[in-house]
Amino acid sequence: MEGKAPIMRRSALAAIAAIGSASLLLAGCSKADDSKNEGKSAGANAATKGVVNASDKKGGTLTYELSDVPDSFDPGNTYYAYMYNLSRLWARPLMTFEPGPGSKGNTLVPDLAASKGVPSDGGKTWTYKLRSGLKYEDGTAITSKDVKYAVERSNFARDVLSLGPNYFQIFMADGDKYKGPYKDKSAKGLSSIETPDDTTVVFHLKQAFQEFDYLVAAPQTAPVPQAKDTGVDYVKHIVSSGSYKFQSYDEGKQAVLVRNPDWDPKTDPLRKQLPDKIVVKLKVNPETIDKDVLAGDAIDLAGTGVQASTQAQVLTDTAKKAGTDNTFGGRLVYMAINTKVKPFDNVACRKAVQFAIDKASVQTAEGGPIRGDIASTVLPPDIPGYVKSDVYATDGNKGDVAKAKEQLKACGKTAINTNISARSDRQPEIDAATAIINSLKKVGINASLKQYPSGKYFTDYAGVPKFTEKQNIGLIMMQWGADWPSGYGFLQQILNGSAIGQSGNTNLSQYDDKNVNEMLNKSIATPGDAARNGIYAQIDKKAMDDAVLVPLTYFKVLLARPQNYTNLVSTAAFSGQYDYLNIGVASK
C-alpha cells in the first residue's frame, strides 16, 4: 500500500489552537442561565454509556454549527469525520455504523445494502445486495450502477474530486489503470466493479481484504446518479438518497435540509427522520458555538469539544458538568522515536526514553485528564484490538530515572544530543514537547525543540525521512486517528514498514519490522473479527517491546450535550462525536 497520507481523517483539530486570549477573559463573566436547567441533564458522560433523551418525537429545527467550512458536502469529496457522520442524512453508504455508545458505535450495519458484504475468493471479492424500493429525492430508483458510479467519481477523478481518500483506487483490481468517469466515458467504467443487475454490486480487489465492510461505510459508496453529476458543482445540487434533502445550499455560509418525502422508512431500519428542518451554519464564531450548545440549541458539528475558556467554566459548575461528555476521540497522542536516527537505532536507547518520560507532566501540558488519559499502548481503548498493558510502567507515570539510566548504560551511552519536532501552531503539542524535554534532561538526554507549521509537517518536515535524518530529529511529536475503527485502520499507516514514503510519511518511527509487516498483511486477509483483533494486539505489543513510539495520552474531547436535543449518543466510530443520524428536537 502506498503510504503518503498527510493527515488521516482530518478532525479539524487545528481549530482548537485558534482561540484568542479574549475568550479566557470572557470565561468568568457569564453566569446567566446557571441553574435554569438543573436536574434535567442525564449526568456527566451519560452519552458515552447510552442514548440520552431517547425519543421519537418529530418536528422542530435542529441546528449544527461549525467554526470552519467543511471540505465539501459532496459525499464523494469529503474526508472529515464529522462529514462522514453528517452526510449520512442525505447520502446512504452501503454500510454504516450503528448508533451506540462508545466502542459499541463501532458496530457495522448494512445501510443501503440489505446485508453485510458477502466475501468470496478468500476475501478478494465482495458482493452487496441493495435493499429494494430505494429512491432518490426526485422519486427515481437507486440502482447498483449509481453506487459503482459514486465510487468511480470519488476515487478515480482525482483532478476534479480530490479531497476524499482514495482507498478504492488503491485496493481495487485495475485501479491504477482507470482514469475516472469524467475522462473515461465508456459505458463499462471500472472493470473491477460489476453490476450484474440493478440491485447487486460486486467489488474485485487486488488482494484479500477482510475489513472491506469498513471501506464501504465511507460516504463514497453513497449513490450518485450519473445524469445529475456535475463534478465539482455537484455539491450545489446534491441528489439525496437519505432521509433529508437540501432545501438550500449557500457556499461557505449555510445549508438547510428538509425532510425527503421520497425516503421510505420501510427501506431504512436506521433513520428516524425526526426534525422538520436541519440547519448547518458555517463560519460561526467558536465562542458563539459554545454558547449555543450550552443553551441547548445547537450541536458543535466538528465535535472537537468546547473551547478552553468554556471548558473551565463548565467544569467548575456541577450542573453544567452534568451536561457534558468527556469521551475518547479514537486518537493517540504519541511521540515517535526515529529508528533511523542514531543512537535510537539501538532499542536500549529507545527504552531509556520510554522510562525517562514523565507522562503525568505531559498529560498536564496537554490540558489535563479532560484532554486525555495517560496512554501505554499504541491502540486507544475505543479501537478493537486494544488490550490493556503497560510495558514501561513507572511509579505514578512520573518516569523512572534509574531505569532509564540503566537502559542508557545498556545502550553504551551516558548522554544523548538530539532534536524533537512539534507543530508550531499547536500549543498543547509544544507544551507536551517541552515537558518531555524536561524529563529527558534528568537522565542525560538533551533534546532541542524544532517547530514546524502543521500544514507542512508531513509534506516538508517530519514526514520526510531524509529531512529528519539530516536534521538529527530523533523524537517526533505526533497524533493519530484511524480512518476506520479497526486495528488495521489504525496501525497500518504508522507501523507498516512498506508504508514509509519519501514525503508525507506517517510511519514517523521508520519502523520496518518483518514480523509486524507480515502480521499486518496476514490480519487483513484473516476472516473473523476476534482472530484479527488478536493479531492487532500482538502488533501493538511488538511495537511497544521494540519501543518505537512513546504513547502519551489517549485523546479525549469534552463535548457539551445540548439538552433540548434528543437521541444523543457519543460514538467511537466518529471520533467520539454524537451520532448525527437520529438527533431530534425535544418539545420545550
Add this chain to the structure above:
Amino acid sequence: MTELSKTGVATGEPVAAGKTPEAFLDVRDLKVHFPTDDGLVKSVDGLTFSLDKGKTLAIVGESGSGKSVTSLAIMGLHRLGSRGKNVRMSGEIWLNGKELVNADPDEVRRLRGREMAMIFQDPLSAMHPYYKVGDQIVEAYRTHHKVSRKVARARAVEMLDRVGIPEPGKRVDSYPHEFSGGMRQRAMIAMSLVNNPELLIADEPTTALDVTVQAQILDLIRDLQKEFGSAVVMITHDLGVVAEIADDVLVMYGGRCVERGRADEVFETPQHPYTWGLLGSMPRIDRETSERLIPVKGQPPSLINVPSGCAFHPRCPYADIPKENVTRTVRPELQQVEGGHWSACHLSAEDRTRIWTEEIAPKL
C-alpha cells in the same frame, strides 16, 4: 505731518467711576489679566481713555504692550471660546452710554458688528477660506438686519463698490484666496462697515500689506470715517500710520499707558523716553539715509513679572537721572503735561524738555 484735529478730543482727566460719561467711548481703569500656569499675565493693567464720534485714536506700542488685548476687550471677545473662562476683566467700558464689561454677553454680542466692528491685521487668515467673500459680508449684514439674501447681497455689492473693489458684482462671488492682499483688506473693511458701526477698531490693518497698498487702505479708512462719522481706534506699532490718520495718540508700554495726547502734541513735544524711542525708530521719507534709525533697545517687559517702579526703566537710558533710585521703586502715575497731554515719567519737566530738544529731536 498730517492735518490734526484741534478740538473735541476727550483725553482729559478720567471721569469718576460709575458716572455715565459724555464721551462716545469711555474706558476706565480697564484691567485684563490671564491666569496661566506660569503666573498671572497682566496684559492690560489699568487703562483709561475716551474717544468721541468722528475721531481717530491711535494706540501705539510694541507687540505685547497690551494694545490688541485692549481692542479685543472692547469688542468683548476675550470672554468667548474655550479661554473665555480664564480671563479676568475689571474696570468699565462705556460705549454710547452702555457699560460693556459687566453686561450680559448676549447684549454685547448684539452690539458687535452693529455698533462696533473690527478689522484685523492679516485679512487672509481673518476671512473664512471656505466661504465666498460676498457670503461672509451677507452673513455679517443679516446677523443684524432681518432682510432677504437678495437684499443683503445687493448691500454686499454696494459695500464692495464703496471700498473700491472693481467689478463688485462679480467679485462678490470670489473666495478670499482669489483676492490680492489689498483687495482682501478692502473686502474686510467692507464687511466691518456693512452695518454702519459707530466704532471701528482697526488692529494693525496695514501691517501685512506692501507700502503703496498701505497708503491706499489708510486713505480708504479715513474717507469712510468721514462718510460714516464713526469713531476709529487704530491699533498700530507704526508711528507713520499714526501721523497719517490719528487725532489722538495713546502710547502703551507693559499693559499701561505711558503717554497720551493729541497727535500733534505727542509728535511735537513727546514727553516719555519710550515715545522718543518709537519716534527714533520711525522711518521717514524726509530723513537722510546716512542717519541711522535708533531702535528702542532691549526686550519688551514680561507681563507676569513687570519690572518694579517704572516698567520701562531697564531700557531707559535716562533711568538714573531722577534721584533716590525712584525709577526702580515707584511706579510713575500719569501726569498732565498740558491740556490733554499726559505722561507717566519720573523725569522732571525740565529734564524732559532738555533731553528732547537737545538730544533727541536733532537726530530725528
Add this chain to the structure above:
Amino acid sequence: MISYIFRRTLAAIFLLLVVSAVTFAIFFLLPRLVGQTADQLAQQYIGKSPSKADILAVKHNLGLDQPVYVQFWHFIKGIVAGADYNIGPTTVHCDVPCFGYSFKDHVAVWPQLTSRLPITLSLAAGAAVLWLVSGVAIGVISALKPRSLFDRTFMGVALAGVSLPMFFTGNLAILLFVFNWPIFGRDYVPLTQNPEQWANTLFPAWCSLALLYSAIYARLTRSGMLETMNEDFIRTARSKGLGERTVVVKHGLRAALTPIITVFGMDLGLLLGGAVITESVFSLPGIGQYAVQGITDNDLPKILGVTLLAAFFVVVANLVVDVLYAAADPRVRLS
C-alpha cells in the same frame, strides 16, 4: 475636472494591475524562494495518498503547471473575456468579470465577492454613520470645553476605545447583548428582506467597530477643533456678532471637518475591503471572512479577488476624497 477624473481612473486601473501582479508574485514566487514547489501547492487540494499522477492532474486542473506569467495573463484575460474551468463532466464558464475560480470551493470568485459585499457594506456603512456622528460630536464638545470633566472622561474612553482589541469589545458585546440580555439578533438578514432585523443583528457589530473608530475620530475632531477655534477667522466671525453656535458649527466645524472627511473616506475604503476581525468575531460572512478563508486555504483566486477588490475600494476612496476635498475647500484645485 472631467479630464482629471479620467486621468485618475486610468492611473487607478494601472495601479490595480500592479497590485494584482504583486499579489501574484508574492503568492507564487515567495514560496519558491523558500523551496516550495507547485507540486506541494497542488497537494494541498488533494485528500490523502496522492500519486504523482494525481498531483499532475490537480496541478493541470488548477493551471498551476503553467509558467507564472501565463497564469497571470489568464487571470487578466478572464477579467475582460471570461474563462472556462473543468469541473468534471463538463466545463463551466466563468462570466465576465471573471476574477478566477476558487481552488478550494470550486466556485467563481466574483459572484462570491458580490454576494458578500452587501454584508461588508452594511457593516461598514452602519458603523461609519455611528462613529462619524458620535466621534465628531464628542470631539467638538471636548474641544469647546478642554480639560472639563466631559473632555477628560471621553478622551479617557477614547483612549480605551483605541486600545481595546476587537476580540475583546466584540466578544464582550456578543456576550452581554446577544446572550445575557438577548436584545439583539445574530443571524444576518439582508436589508431588503427585513430592515428592522437587519439593523437589529448588525447593531452590536456596528457599535463595537464604531467604538474603535469613534475614539480615533473624537481625538481627531478635538484636536482639529482646538486648532480651528484659535484661527483668526473664528475671531472675525465672533466680531461680526454671530451667535456662538453659528461660530462653532458654521465656521469652526466646517473647517475642522475637511481633514476628517479625508480620513473618513480612506477608512471607509479600507473597511469595504473587508473588516477581517469584526466579521470573524460576529460571524458575518463578508469580504473579510472570505479573505481569511483564502489565506488559511492558500487559495490564490480568493486572495487575488479580495486584494483587488480592497485595492479598488482604496483607489476609489482616494479619488472620491480628492474630489470631495476640492469641493469642500475652494482653495484646492484639481489638476
